[in-house]
Amino acid sequence: MTFKPHGKHLIAGDWVAGEATFDSAPAHGPSHAYSLGTPDLVDRAVEAAEDAFAAYSATSREDRAAFLEAIADEIDARGADVTEIGTQESGLPSGRLEGERGRTVGQLRLFADHIRKGAYLDRREDAAQPDRAPAPRPAMVMVQRPIGPVAVFGASNFPLAFSTAGGDTAAALAAGCPVVVKGHSAHPGTGEIIAEAVRAAVERCGMPKGVFSLIQGGDRKVGQALVQHPLIKAVGFTGSLAGGRALFDLCAARPEPIPFFGELGSVNPMFVLSHAAEARAEEIAKGWAGSLTMGAGQFCTNPGIAVISDGPAADRFVAATAEALQDVSTQVMLTDGIADAYRDGRARVGEDAAVKAVTVGDSDGRNAAPALFETTATQFLANPALHEEVFGPLGLVVRARSADEIEQIARGLAGQLTVTLHMDDSDTDTAAALRPTLERKAGRLLVNGFPTGVEVVDSMVHGGPYPASTNFGATSVGTLAIRRFLRPVCYQNMPAALLPEDAIG
Numbered sequence: 001m002t003f004k005p006h007g008k009h010l011i012a013g014d015w016v017a018g019e020a021t022f023d024s025a026p027a028h029g030p031s032h033a034y035s036l037g038t039p040d041l042v043d044r045a046v047e048a049a050e051d052a053f054a055a056y057s058a059t060s061r062e063d064r065a066a067f068l069e070a071i072a073d074e075i076d077a078r079g080a081d082v083t084e085i086g087t088q089e090s091g092l093p094s095g096r097l098e099g100e101r102g103r104t105v106g107q108l109r110l111f112a113d114h115i116r117k118g119a120y121l122d123r124r125e126d127a128a129q130p131d132r133a134p135a136p137r138p139a140m141v142m143v144q145r146p147i148g149p150v151a152v153f154g155a156s157n158f159p160l161a162f163s164t165a166g167g168d169t170a171a172a173l174a175a176g177c178p179v180v181v182k183g184h185s186a187h188p189g190t191g192e193i194i195a196e197a198v199r200a201a202v203e204r205c206g207m208p209k210g211v212f213s214l215i216q217g218g219d220r221k222v223g224q225a226l227v228q229h230p231l232i233k234a235v236g237f238t239g240s241l242a243g244g245r246a247l248f249d250l251c252a253a254r255p256e257p258i259p260f261f262g263e264l265g266s267v268n269p270m271f272v273l274s275h276a277a278e279a280r281a282e283e284i285a286k287g288w289a290g291s292l293t294m295g296a297g298q299f300c301t302n303p304g305i306a307v308i309s310d311g312p313a314a315d316r317f318v319a320a321t322a323e324a325l326q327d328v329s330t331q332v333m334l335t336d337g338i339a340d341a342y343r344d345g346r347a348r349v350g351e352d353a354a355v356k357a358v359t360v361g362d363s364d365g366r367n368a369a370p371a372l373f374e375t376t377a378t379q380f381l382a383n384p385a386l387h388e389e390v391f392g393p394l395g396l397v398v399r400a401r402s403a404d405e406i407e408q409i410a411r412g413l414a415g416q417l418t419v420t421l422h423m424d425d426s427d428t429d430t431a432a433a434l435r436p437t438l439e440r441k442a443g444r445l446l447v448n449g450f451p452t453g454v455e456v457v458d459s460m461v462h463g464g465p466y467p468a469s470t471n472f473g474a475t476s477v478g479t480l481a482i483r484r485f486l487r488p489v490c491y492q493n494m495p496a497a498l499l500p501e502d503a504i505g
C-alpha cells in the first residue's frame, strides 16, 4: 500500500495533529492511530469556514463547477489507494468500492453541470410598475443564495458516496457553502485520503482554504459540538435513526435552530400483489433475496418487509426466498457494533411468539448470515417493533388475508425511503387504490424492481417522511439535493451594482 494515513485533522488547508488518538478497527489490514476530534478543533474549522464564506459564496458558478470537477479528478487520481484503504476499513469488496468511487465522482461532476445550467437558482423577477395606482410597485428579483457553513456527517455503509466528499458535500460546495465534515470513526483513513484530494483541489483552483475541513471523530462530543456551533447554518447527515434523532434534537434546541437534513433508515416495504404472486412468486422471491443480502443487507434502501396475500402463492414465495437465501454465505459487516446490532434486531423480531423463523443462519463476530421470518398482517399491525429497520440481511414476510388488511398495513406504515409494488396488469385496480396511500409514505415508489441501487439523476428522491428522513421536502441524492443548502432572497428596488451576479438576468 502506498497510502499510509498520518491520522491528522484537516483544518483550512493544514493537517493538524490532536493531543489524544483513537485506533481504527478495520475489517482487515493494519489498524492506524488517528487524532481524536475535540470541540476546540471543531471551533477552529467552523471559524475558518465562516471566514471563507464571503469569498467562496461570491465565486462564479463556473469556478465552483471547475472546483467540483477538480475534486473528482483528485479522487480518481488516488483511486487504487482509496479502494485499498476503503476495503480494509469497511470490509466491502474492492469492486463495490470502485463502483462507489465512480458514483462519488459522478455526483461531483453532475453538480458541476447542474450549477453551470443555473436553473437551480429559480430566479424570479417582477418588473417595477411606477405608475401603478394607488401605490407604485418596486422592482423585485428573487434568487437562491447559499446559506453559510454546512456540517456533514457520512454513514458507515457508504464510505465514499455518503461521506467526506459524498453527495452532501458536493451539494453544499455546489451551492456555495463551505463544508466541515465530521469524520466517520468506522472509516477514518478513507476520510483522510478523500480530504487530501479535496485539499489538493482547493489549492489547484485557488479556492479559500477554509472552504473544506475534516475533523476526525472518535468522540461523540465532536458531532455534538459541530451541530451546536453558532456559525453552522445547516447539517447534512446520513446514518442511523438514533444518531440522527439525537443530533436533530440538538439542532432544534439551539438558540437559533437550524435545518437538519437527516437521511435515516427505512424498512422499504414491498407489496407483492396477487396476480404477480401467482404468476411469478419464485422470480420475485429470487430478486428479493438478492436485494436483501446485497452488501450484507447494509443499505438504507434494503427491502426488509414483503407484504403478500396469504395462500398457495405466498407459500411458494416464502419457500423460494428461503431457498435463495440458503445459497448466500456469511458476509462481513461494516463494524463490530453493526454486527451486534443486527443480531439484536434479529432477536427482537424472533422473540415475538407470533413470528415464525423460516431460516436463520449462524454467524458470530463481525459476520452476518441472512434471516427470514414470517408473520400475519394482524400481528404486524399489533407489534410496532416489527416495523423497525434491522440493518442487515433480514427479511420479514407479512401474510395478509384480505385487500383490507393490505390497505391497513399501507396506512400504518411509518415514513419510508422507498415502497415497491410487484404487480401484473391484472393487479392495476388494486395498485391504483394503494398508490395514493403509498405516495404519502415514501420518497420513491417503484414498480416491479428492487430499491437497492439509487440512480444519481435529476428526478431522484432519496428521502421521505420521518423517520426515513428528518425533512420530508428534501432529497440527499440527485440534483434537487442542492436546494437544502440554499435560501431564497428577494432583492427589492436594488440597483444592479448591488445585486449578486446570479440575480442579474
Ligand code: NAP
Pocket (backbone or CB within 6 Å): 153, 154, 155, 156, 157, 158, 162, 182, 183, 184, 185, 186, 217, 218, 219, 220, 221, 223, 224, 238, 239, 240, 241, 242, 243, 244, 246, 247, 263, 264, 265, 266, 299, 300, 301, 338, 389, 391, 417, 462, 468, 476
Ligand atoms: P450512525 O451510527 O448514526 O453514524 C453516523 C454518524 O453520526 C457518525 O459520524 C457517528 O459518529 C455520528 N453519530 C451517531 N450518533 C451520534 C450521537 N448520538 N452524537 C454525535 N454523533 C453521532 O450510522 P451508521 O452506522 O454510520 O450508518 C448506518 C445507518 O445509516 C443505517 O441505519 C442506514 O439505514 C442509514 N443510512 C441511511 C442512508 C440514507 O440515505 N437514508 C444512507 C446510508 C445509510 P461516530 O463516528 O462516532 O460513530
